[in-house]
Each structure stands twice: as C-alpha cells, then as structure tokens.
Amino acid sequence: xxxxxxxxxxxxxxxxxxxxxxxxxxxxxxxxxxxxxxxxxxxxxxxxxxxxxxxxxxxxxxxxxxxxxxxxxxxxxxxxxxxxxxxxxxxxxxxxxxxxxxxxxxxxxxxxxxx
Amino acid sequence: xxxxxxxxxxxxxxxxxxxxxxxxxxxxxxxxxxxxxxxxxxxxxxxxxxxxxxxxxxxxxxxxxxxxxxxxxxxxxxxxxxxxxxxxxxxxxxxxxxxxxxxxxxxxxxxx
Numbered sequence: 001x002x003x004x005x006x007x008x009x010x011x012x013x014x015x016x017x018x019x020x021x022x023x024x025x026x027x028x029x030x031x032x033x034x035x036x037x038x039x040x041x042x043x044x045x046x047x048x049x050x051x052x053x054x055x056x057x058x059x060x061x062x063x064x065x066x067x068x069x070x071x072x073x074x075x076x077x078x079x080x081x082x083x084x085x086x087x088x089x090x091x092x093x094x095x096x097x098x099x100x101x102x103x104x105x106x107x108x109x110x111x112x113x114x115x
Numbered sequence: 116x117x118x119x120x121x122x123x124x125x126x127x128x129x130x131x132x133x134x135x136x137x138x139x140x141x142x143x144x145x146x147x148x149x150x151x152x153x154x155x156x157x158x159x160x161x162x163x164x165x166x167x168x169x170x171x172x173x174x175x176x177x178x179x180x181x182x183x184x185x186x187x188x189x190x191x192x193x194x195x196x197x198x199x200x201x202x203x204x205x206x207x208x209x210x211x212x213x214x215x216x217x218x219x220x221x222x223x224x225x226x227x
Contacts, residue, residue, distance in 0.1 A: 041219065092158070103149060
C-alpha cells in the first residue's frame with residue numbers, strides 16, 4: 001500500500017460538464033500517472049507528472065488536462081466530458097526498490113460514467 | 116508503432132497445474148518488463164520486474180523469462196491455486212523506466 005487515494009470513487013455526469021478527479025499520495029513520490037482502462041484496450045496512459053508543475057502527455061491525452069501544484073496531489077480534468085470518456089480511471093505512483101529498480105503502485109480507481 | 120500482445124484473452128487451468136502466460140512485443144526495445152496482477156474492481160498490483168539482460172527471475176511460485184531475441188516474456192505460476200485467478204498484465208518500459216506501456220491482459224481462471 002503506497003498510500004494512494006482517489007476521489008471520487010464513482011461519478012455520473014452529463015455530457016459537456018467539466019469533471020475533476022483527484023489523486024492523493026502520502027509518500028512524497030516524484031512520479032505520478034493517470035491511466036484509463038477500457039474493455040478491449042487495457043490500461044492506457046493519459047498524462048503523467050515528474051514533479052510539481054512538471055507534466056507531460058501520454059498516449060490518450062486529448063480531452064484531458066492535469067495539474068500538480070503540490071507533490072501529494074495530481075488532478076485530472078475533463079474540460080467538457082464526452083460519452084467516450086466513460087471509463088475507469090487509475091492513478092499510480094512510481095516507487096523505487098532497494099535494487100534501484102522501479103515499479104508502479106496503483107490507486108483503487110474512479111469509475112466515471114458520462115451520460 | 117509499439118505493440119504488446121498477450122496472446123490469450125482467457126486461460127483456464129486445473130488447480131495444481133502450471134499456468135503459462137505469454138507477452139509478445141513488436142517495434143520496441145524495452146529495458147524492463149514487468150508483470151502485474153489485477154483483481155476485479157481493483158487497481159493492478161506489481162508482481163515481478165525483469166531487466167533486458169536477465170533471462171529469468173523467480174519469486175515464490177512465480178517465474179518470469181525474458182527473451183529479447185524472440186521479443187517475448189513468459190510468466191509461469193506453478194502449483195496454481197483458485198486464489199491465483201485474476202487478470203495478469205505485462206508492461207514494458209525503456210531505460211529510464213518511468214513510463215510503462217501495458218498489454219491488454221490475460222484472464223486466468225484456476226478451477227478447483
């Protein structure tokens with residue numbers, strides 16, 4: 001458990017409304033990630049952050065923006081939600097090991113439905 | 116473009132047998148390959164990491180192989196148990212190991 005929480009855990013929203021998902025970590029990790037997971041596509045990277053105010057795009061970034069004003073919080077915003085953004089969203093952090101290698105730890109996910 | 120294929124969407128085996136899952140990739144030269152387990156309604160959980168210069172790695176009943184010539188990783192669970200039933204994901208990353216690309220996963224069901 002890397003102390004990752006996501007809020008909200010479930011959300012139903014209407015097309016065209018803005019939505020913000022929050023990821024919070026308690027262990028001060030530098031790298032944080034947002035993924036979406038859909039049947040038939042698997043996990044796909046939306047955006048990631050490598051420090052406060054340092055973010056970059058992933059594979060499926062269109063329609064999403066992110067912000068990281070504090071180490072512990074990484075926000076994902078859908079400026080104007082569309083039905084194609086109905087998905088399960090996972091936040092993750094990159095955690096180092098004693099071997100010098102890294103792995104990712106995932107939050108519990110947010111299930112977003114856009115109607 | 117990079118492509119990762121986990122060759123079975125679903126695999127059913129009998130308890131006690133060895134489960135073997137396959138991960139193939141193209142247009143990629145990963146430095147690291149990782150395997151994750153995901154249970155329904157939960158986030159993926161890290162299992163094992165293997166480097167490009169390692170042939171094999173083991174952890175308890177798990178074994179991973181990495182063949183960069185064949186561009187393939189095999190993930191084995193020996194003496195499988197019903198509790199091993201889950202979706203298993205492989206993921207690749209480059210030298211800096213900060214960004215992962217995931218396969219779609221294989222749903223393993225171990226029947227008692």
